[in-house]
Amino acid sequence: MIQIDGVSHRIGGAPILHDISTRLPQGKLTALIGPNGAGKSTLLRLVGRLEPLQAGRITVAGHDVATTPTDRLARVMAILGQQTAIASRLRLSELVAFGRWPHHKGRPGSVDRAKVTEALDAFALTPLAGRFLDEVSGGQAQRAHIAMAVAQDTDWLLLDEPLNNLDMAHARALMRRLRAMVDGGRSVGMVVHEINYAAAWADHVIAMKNGRVVAQGPAGSVLTEDLLSDLYDTPIQIGEHRGRPLVLHHC
Numbered sequence: 001m002i003q004i005d006g007v008s009h010r011i012g013g014a015p016i017l018h019d020i021s022t023r024l025p026q027g028k029l030t031a032l033i034g035p036n037g038a039g040k041s042t043l044l045r046l047v048g049r050l051e052p053l054q055a056g057r058i059t060v061a062g063h064d065v066a067t068t069p070t071d072r073l074a075r076v077m078a079i080l081g082q083q084t085a086i087a088s089r090l091r092l093s094e095l096v097a098f099g100r101w102p103h104h105k106g107r108p109g110s111v112d113r114a115k116v117t118e119a120l121d122a123f124a125l126t127p128l129a130g131r132f133l134d135e136v137s138g139g140q141a142q143r144a145h146i147a148m149a150v151a152q153d154t155d156w157l158l159l160d161e162p163l164n165n166l167d168m169a170h171a172r173a174l175m176r177r178l179r180a181m182v183d184g185g186r187s188v189g190m191v192v193h194e195i196n197y198a199a200a201w202a203d204h205v206i207a208m209k210n211g212r213v214v215a216q217g218p219a220g221s222v223l224t225e226d227l228l229s230d231l232y233d234t235p236i237q238i239g240e241h242r243g244r245p246l247v248l249h250h251c
């Protein structure tokens with residue numbers, strides 16, 4: 001479980017997160033939803049220690065993110081943030097291989113190479129493995145970054161808007177893969193904008209607005225017409241497709 005207790009955060013003096021307490025359950029796919037600027041990325045970055053905690057406490061599978069050594073934490077949790085500032089003169093295979101660093105610390109072995117090959121294959125990147133990042137499309141680069149996080153082979157995987165730039169087929173393939181990882185015992189937390197991906201695949205949903213958690217629980221209990229209409233300040237209807245909620249908001 002990821003436990004978040006009393007987390008508040010300011011950027012340049014401006015309050016961004018207000019006393020957030022929530023949890024991401026173990027062995028589930030958790031979707032963080034909410035309008036632009038709600039604080040989803042900031043919260044995920046604090047969990048993934050991409051930003052230092054200012055107030056409150058976060059533990060990941062019992063490891064306090066404020067005090068656990070980086071190499072220990074990197075074998076428990078992989079995080080892919082929204083802004084990835086990685087050198088573009090890097091081949092896709094090299095980028096994905098970075099995911100193995102916490103395991104081999106500079107001396108990759110056969111298991112590390114196998115995991116990289118597996119991750120490249122899983123995201124249909126094998127034919128592009130020798131290309132540089134600035135020689136592939138936005139969606140292909142996005143898949144390579146996700147493959148890097150998956151290659152890290154951690155119990156927890158945190159992804160900030162991983163569906164960005166992905167076409168329908170690759171988005172569905174990613175969600176199926178994340179679902180399979182969760183069904184195999186891993187835990188996933190992801191920021192999702194396209195609400196129907198949360199509706200179709202998430203077990204647990206955390207809804208945020210104005211730096212606060214406004215609802216949390218099983219997908220079916222959070223993805224209701226009233227709650228989503230309030231959350232996004234827009235009229236939303238909920239239908240049903242194959243026993244899951246289908247969110248209608250296009251007209």
Ligand SMILES: Nc1ncnc2c1ncn2[C@@H]1O[C@H](COP(=O)(O)OP(=O)(O)OP(=O)(O)O)[C@@H](O)[C@H]1O
Pocket residue numbers: 011012016034035036037038039040041042043
């Ligand atoms: N570096 C920064 N400097 C100043 N304000 C920031 C900075 N980063 C984020 N913020 C502000 O913090 C708030 C929360 O941003 P955050 O990116 O966490 O929201 P979000 O829910 O992930 O939004 P989105 O869906 O648009 O990605 C926003 O009001 C944003 O403008």
